[in-house]
Structure formats: structure tokens, C-alpha cells
Amino acid sequence: MKDPTIKRVLALFALVTVVLVAVAAHAVRQLNRTATASDWVNRTHALINELEGIAAATQSAEGSLRVYALTRDPRDLAAVRRSQVRLADHLEVAGALARDQAATAAQVARLATLAETRNAFARELGAAPPESLAALLAADAASTAVEELLRLVERLVTEQMDLLAARDQESFLQAQTTRWTIGLGVAVNFLLLAAGAWLIRDDILMRRRAAAAMATANAQLESRVQARTAELSAANERLNLENLERRWANQALEHQLRYNHLIINSITDLVFVITKAANISRINPAVEHDTGWLAKDLINRPLPELVRLTAGELPLQRALKEGHDLRDLPAILHRNEGGEVPVRFTFYPLRDGNNVVGGVVILNRTTA
Amino acid sequence: MSHHILIVDDEAEIRSLLEQFLSFSGYRITTVATAREALAHAAATPPDLVISDLQLEESDGLDLIAKLKAAQPGLPVILLTSVLFDRQTVEENLSKRVSAYLPKTTPLTQLLAEIQRLLATGK
Numbered sequence: 001m002k003d004p005t006i007k008r009v010l011a012l013f014a015l016v017t018v019v020l021v022a023v024a025a026h027a028v029r030q031l032n033r034t035a036t037a038s039d040w041v042n043r044t045h046a047l048i049n050e051l052e053g054i055a056a057a058t059q060s061a062e063g064s065l066r067v068y069a070l071t072r073d074p075r076d077l078a079a080v081r082r083s084q085v086r087l088a089d090h091l092e093v094a095g096a097l098a099r100d101q102a103a104t105a106a107q108v109a110r111l112a113t114l115a116e117t118r119n120a121f122a123r124e125l126g127a128a129p130p131e132s133l134a135a136l137l138a139a140d141a142a143s144t145a146v147e148e149l150l151r152l153v154e155r156l157v158t159e160q161m162d163l164l165a166a167r168d169q170e171s172f173l174q175a176q177t178t179r180w181t182i183g184l185g186v187a188v189n190f191l192l193l194a195a196g197a198w199l200i201r202d203d204i205l206m207r208r209r210a211a212a213a214m215a216t217a218n219a220q221l222e223s224r225v226q227a228r229t230a231e232l233s234a235a236n237e238r239l240n241l242e243n244l245e246r247r248w249a250n251q252a253l254e255h256q257l258r259y260n261h262l263i264i265n266s267i268t269d270l271v272f273v274i275t276k277a278a279n280i281s282r283i284n285p286a287v288e289h290d291t292g293w294l295a296k297d298l299i300n301r302p303l304p305e306l307v308r309l310t311a312g313e314l315p316l317q318r319a320l321k322e323g324h325d326l327r328d329l330p331a332i333l334h335r336n337e338g339g340e341v342p343v344r345f346t347f348y349p350l351r352d353g354n355n356v357v358g359g360v361v362i363l364n365r366t367t368a
Numbered sequence: 369m370s371h372h373i374l375i376v377d378d379e380a381e382i383r384s385l386l387e388q389f390l391s392f393s394g395y396r397i398t399t400v401a402t403a404r405e406a407l408a409h410a411a412a413t414p415p416d417l418v419i420s421d422l423q424l425e426e427s428d429g430l431d432l433i434a435k436l437k438a439a440q441p442g443l444p445v446i447l448l449t450s451v452l453f454d455r456q457t458v459e460e461n462l463s464k465r466v467s468a469y470l471p472k473t474t475p476l477t478q479l480l481a482e483i484q485r486l487l488a489t490g491k
Contacts, residue, residue, distance in 0.1 A: 244389045252473040
């Protein structure tokens with residue numbers, strides 16, 4: 001995975017995932033807190049209800065006890081006992097609800113103690129003879145248990161209400177924090193996704209530009225290749241033409257040379273080409289045929305050793321020096337096998353520009 | 369349609385070189401070695417120009433040219449030969465019988481220029 005854009009996009013998606021997980025974890029934790037707080041609130045409301053029930057049952061029991069003290073009606077005493085039973089129930093439930101709160105539980109226990117004091121007084125009053133009721137009531141007038149119980153209940157209710165209010169404020173702040181956290185997470189994710197989209201868009205644009213540049217480069221390359229191919233083709237054509245021209249020139253020279261040989265070789269007279277020193281440099285086939293000498297024996301050999309002018313060597317030397325013709329002079333040709341043949345000697349000087357460079361000797365056989 | 373050129377020469381190498389060069393220059397080429405073949409081809413497919421050697425195996429190039437011109441008057445003919453004539457001979461004897469006389473030592477580009485000139489003027 002070498003593409004940097006893919007790396008960046010994957011990193012962005014990883015960040016999005018992290019933010020989502022963090023937000024989800026925070027929301028779950030807040031939900032758990034809310035559920036716990038809701039349980040606490042319910043329990044606190046129940047405790048408050050129980051405390052108010054304790055106060056109501058206490059007041060009901062005290063009222064019924066006062067009525068019994070006046071009427072001595074057992075039904076009123078029964079009403080006292082019913083109120084005390086309700087009070088005991090409320091105290092038990094309140095104690096259970098407050099068992100996780102040590103201070104509150106201690107205060108509920110204190111309420112139970114005070115309630116028990118009043119229960120004991122009620123039992124004493126119910127068992128006492130009628131003549132001693134007034135004294136018992138008089139003695140109870142100084143008791144502050146009921147007032148203390150009711151004040152304690154009121155304080156507990158106030159404390160629980162304050163706790164409720166504080167918890168309510170805390171819940172509000174938690175809800176606000178959750179809202180901000182989720183909102184912030186969504187906003188961050190949106191920004192991250194937008195950045196990812198921008199990166200992808202930028203990458204696509206870059207790839208399109210690169211593809212366009214590549215297409216342009218390819219087109220230019222194709223054009224250059226075509227131009228180069230055309231140049232090579234033209235160069236190849238030139239080379240082919242030059243090659244043809246060279247072959248044509250060679251064949252022309254060969255043809256010309258062959259034609260010249262053909263002319264010389266077709267002559268039946270004896271033809272010698274000699275240098276300026278009168279040495280033989282070339283002969284035609286008729287020389288070999290008529291003298292019996294081979295070309296290799298004659299080349300570079302002085303002509304006078306083979307052909308002797310009747311008039312001596314001087315005319316040939318002079319003709320070579322001065323560059324003039326000798327026509328139809330009598331001469332003797334020496335054959336290889338030793339015989340001599342009379343011939344007519346003709347000489348033409350070979351000129352290269354103004355210089356005599358040699359000559360051509362032609363021997364005609366004499367018929368007479 | 370490219371011009372049709374009939375090449376008459378008894379040497380295969382010369383026919384081959386001329387055919388390659390002139391085909392490369394865009395002409396339709398027919399090559400023959402003898403005068404008889406040349407006359408047969410010219411009768412079947414009249415050429416726009418003839419290049420002929422002077423010395424042929426069965427005939428003389430000038431005789432062939434005379435027969436070709438009898439059948440196709442105005443046919444441009446180039447006599448291409450290794451026989452070297454002097455200027456006077458060319459002017460007196462050859463100029464009336466052929467459109468151009470060129471030695472075989474003439475460069476191919478010069479031969480091409482002569483062909484183009486003759487085909488353009490139609491002489």
C-alpha cells in the first residue's frame with residue numbers, strides 16, 4: 001500500500017472510528033450513570049415517602065393515644081396499635097432504603113429508638129389502671145421524644161430533598177455534557193469525513209491531471225516516434241539509393257573494362273603494350289597463340305628480345321622518346337620454339353596528357 | 369497511374385539495377401533481354417518510354433528503336449550503352465533516332481532526371 005492518499009483516507013477513517021467509539025463509550029457510560037441516578041432518585045423519593053409516613057403514623061398514634069387517655073376506649077387503643085404497626089412498617093422500609101447511606105441509616109435507627117420509646121409509653125398507658133393515667137400523662141408531658149422524632153424526620157426529609165436537588169443539578173450537567181460530547185463527536189466526524197472527501201476529490205483530480213499529462217506525453221512520444229520513423233525511413237531510402245548508385249557505378253566500370261578487353265582480345269593481330277623503356281606490360285591472346293610464349297614469360301621482358309626491327313632499335317627508341325608513330329616497318333618475330341617469322345611492325349605512342357608513357361605495338365604477319 | 373517504362377538490355381545485372389531504382393522512383397517497369405521480347409511487350413502493353421542498350425544478342429538496339437517508333441511514333445527512347453561515341457557522331461547519327469543518348473557510366477540520378485524530362489515533354 002504505497003499510495004499516500006489511501007493511507008491518509010484510511011487514517012481519517014480510523015480517526016472517525018476512534019471518535020465514534022469514544023462518543024459511544026461516553027454515551028453508554030452516561031446512560032449507565034443516568035440509570036443509576038434514576039434508581040437513587042426513586043429510592044430517595046421512596047425514603048422521603050417513608051419518612052413522611054413515619055411522621056404521619058407518629059402523629060396518628062399520638063393523636064389516638066390522647067383520645068384513648070380521655071375515652072379509655074379500647075378501640076382507640078387499638079387505633080394506637082395500628083398506627084404503631086404502620087410506623088414500624090415505615091421504619092423498616094426506611095431503614096432498608098437507607099442502608100447504603102451510613103449517616104441516614106443512623107438517623108433512621110434513631111427514629112426507631114424514639115418510636116420504640118413511644119411504643120413503650122403506649123403499652124404502659126394501655127396496661128395502666130385508670131387512676132394512674134393522669135399521672136402517666138403528666139409525666140409524659142415532659143417527654144420530647146415525639147417532637148425530636150418529628151424534627152428528625154423533617155430534617156431527614158429536608159436533607160433528602162437537598163440531595164435530590166443536588167442530584168438533579170448533577171443530572172442536568174451530565175445530560176448537558178453528553179449532549180456536548182455527542183455534538184462535538186458528530187462535528188469532528190463530519191469534519192474528518194469532509195477532509196476525507198476533500199482528499200479523495202483532490203486525489204481524483206490529481207489522477208485525472210496525471211492521466212491527461214500521460215496521454216499528452218504519449219501523444220508527443222507517438223509523434224516523435226513517427227517523426228523518427230519517417231527520418232529512419234528516409235535515411236533508409238537514401239542508403240538504398242546510394243547503394244543502387246554505387247552498384248550501378250561499379251557495374252558500369254566493370255562493363256567498360258570488360259568491353260575494352262573484349263576489343264583488344266578480339267584483335268587477331270599481335271598487340272603488345274610496352275613501357276617507355278620498351279618492356280612488355282600487356283599482350284593480347286594472339287601473341288601467345290602465334291609465338292608460343294606464355295604471358296607470364298613475356299610480361300616485363302624487353303620487346304627487342306622478342307621482336308627485332310630490320311632497321312635496328314633506334315627508330316623505336318626515338319619514337320618512344322619523341323612520341324611519334326612507326327607504321328608498317330619490316331621486323332622479325334622470335335618464336336618460343338626457336339623459329340623466326342617476318343612481320344610488319346606498327347607503333348603508336350601512349351599519351352597521358354602531354355607525356356608519352358609507353359606505346360602499343362601491333363605486328364601483322366606478312367603474307368609474302 | 370504511374371508511367372510504364374520498358375528496359376531492354378542483355379545483361380541481367382543492369383536490368384535488375386534499373387528496375388530496382390526506377391520502381392523505387394515510382395515507375396512501372398518491364399525488363400526484357402532481347403529485341404524480340406521488347407517488341408512483343410510493346411505491342412501488348414505500349415510503354416511510355418523505352419531504355420535500350422545498343423548491342424543486343426539477336427539484334428541492334430537502333431534497329432529495335434526504329435521498329436518501336438514505327439509502331440508508336442513519338443515514343444521517347446533513351447539509348448543507354450557502354451559504346452562511347454564522340455559528340456559529332458551523336459549529333460549527326462543518333463539525335464534523330466533517339467530522344468537521348470547516355471553512356472552506362474551516367475549516374476542513376478542523372479538518368480532519372482532525363483527520364484522525368486522526356487516524360488514531361490513527351491519527346
